[in-house]
Amino acid sequence: MLQRLRLYRISETIFLQNLTHMTHAQAAKRFTADVDRTTWHDGALWFVRQKRDRMAYSLPEWEELRELASQIKNHTLSRLDEYLEEFERNATANGIRVHWAANAQEHNEIVLQIIRQHNGKRLVKSKSMLTEECHLNPFLIKEGIEVVDTDLGERIIQFNDEPPSHIVLPAIHLKKEDVGQIFHKHLGTPEGASDPQFLTETARQHLRGHFVAADVALSGVNFAIAETGGFVVCTNEGNADLGVTLAPVHIASMGIEKMIPRLDHLGVYTRLLARSATGQLSTTYTSHFHRPRPGQELHVIIVDNGRVEQLGRPDFRASLKCIRCGACMNTCPVYRRSGGHSYDYTVPGPIGSILSPNVDLKKHSTLPFASTLCGSCSDVCPVKIDIHVQLYKWRQIIGGQKAMPAGKRVGMQLLAKVLARPRLYARLGRVARRMLASTPSALTHNGTINPWAIAREMPEPPKQSFREWYAANQK
């Protein structure tokens, strides 16, 4: 049996070596090794979750809003082609130039083309997870364009040359002392300075020059409205507004799932978004863009990049309802204790774990397992995505395609064989309990052989199982 265990270990090692990156469990282990930082990270996100709770509780119609938001999105996704075309017609009539990009490469090239048409050299960007997904920054920088992220959190991680660890709070993995160090290195602040107000003011002064000098400003899109051909950008820092107001060209990048049919629907989402994301009544800025202002060019790039494929998967279609509030990250007990980078995908946390297998099943095959299936994500989700149900379903696909360690697969098959045979199960149960009782604790509690034992004692095996007691004591 030990030999078999060892074989499983070896097969698992081979499986893991074939992956070119760390599994979620490996990255999470590294994160949790810093106990105090894990405590802090968990607490910071739990604080946001509690703020969200107070907001949700204060609206008696909260559940009604969620249901409405869910139904509107379900409907929209069922006729997405029609609404996208309606949006394009109306936007074009408003003077917006609409582009379609099938994938990240096309999106990036369209952006570059627009910048080049204006002999642009400098781009300021407000927050856009889509451009992270498309890896726009490295692409443009290679083409000689200066790219400056103007959202404070985004700017911090841009300095630090790392991806966001959260979709709403991109630098939540960094403490103010870390930010102080980064600013010392990149902006010349005094060493050890970590006062948030001082650091923020420094960033403001630093960014101001870039805002003024920008040739092109890029923003994301929170909601695109088919009926009006306009779109809405929700931010807190005003950086999107300042950027697109100063620059002669505004590019807005959106995934196809950002559509809502009518302006009337917008309020449902703006009420849910800020409350769910940060526990605010509304974002500081909810900016509506319907046409270019005089003398400005306004472009919208509509991006697929795998979304149509996800739309074609009945079990996973609902993942496209996501409005990117990040509440599922804040609530996820695993995310809070493993950090966003452990997911190694643009969108981390529970929602990322159901989106990423669509993009690359093999690479992200451990993400649907980075969950206890506690279901908190589904209940916190403002558009009622059944996230934990989809996690379970991705697991089955991964199991079915053998995209998991062979040891685990064979182990599960064996276990199933035993559990389908009551007498064999009873006999093996008795043997296993005796073995556990007679094997030295040093072996049963060796953390390498038995990961349970890294922090937990094994249950003390009783002399009698319940069924043995029952057979002896009941007729």
Added chain:
Amino acid sequence: MNVALFIPCYVDQFYPQVGIATLQLLERLGVQAVFPMEQTCCGQPMANAGCEADSIPVYHNYVRTFADFDYIVAPSGSCVYHVRKHFNIIEQTPAVKHVRERTYELVQFLTEVLGVTSVDAEFPYRVGLHQSCHGQRGLRLASDSEMSPSRDGHLSRLLKQVRRLELVELDRYDECCGFGGAFCVSEAAVSARMGQDRVADHVKNGAQVITGGDVSCLMHLEGIVRRQKLPLRVMHIAEILTATT
């Protein structure tokens, strides 16, 4: 009323006292439950690991074993949730539909079927209730903090009926303990940390006993309590509802 006891595999092997307490509790309430020997497991361990197809023979064994009973009662919300929710991949014969509808978590059975509102038990300790996620959010046995500020549920209501029992308020009413089936070993670091945090919440708020409706969570929490040698006891709710002094 023809009631079967379903004692999930790991409870059968490691926590027979929970099965015995379940049986006794039902007896005291006038229900003579029987334990069919052909039972094994609900199939959840394989299914949650992504191998639900392998679980199908286990599902069939479950259906065969319990199809003739009016009710099937188990001291484990997670297994009950699995039967109700995930037996959808086999043909939905009348027998399958029957066991899916009639498998109940113990306290759910007491409350929803028997209409029990009070129990004759005495337990003079400060008790922390761990809301097991599959019972709470899966079977909706209690409100959850995502949807409501209410802290109400089947288990807490019955515990409040126990004489001299003091239910302690936890900082986090319904945080997952981190067991999660195979998760407890495949993601051992995070699982352990979650369990440690969960136990610490109970300690901080003065609990002497951790209880809950799911032995799997309790096994995990007990493992941590014993490793840390904490002065805490971990008991299934059936053991408390049958306690007398």
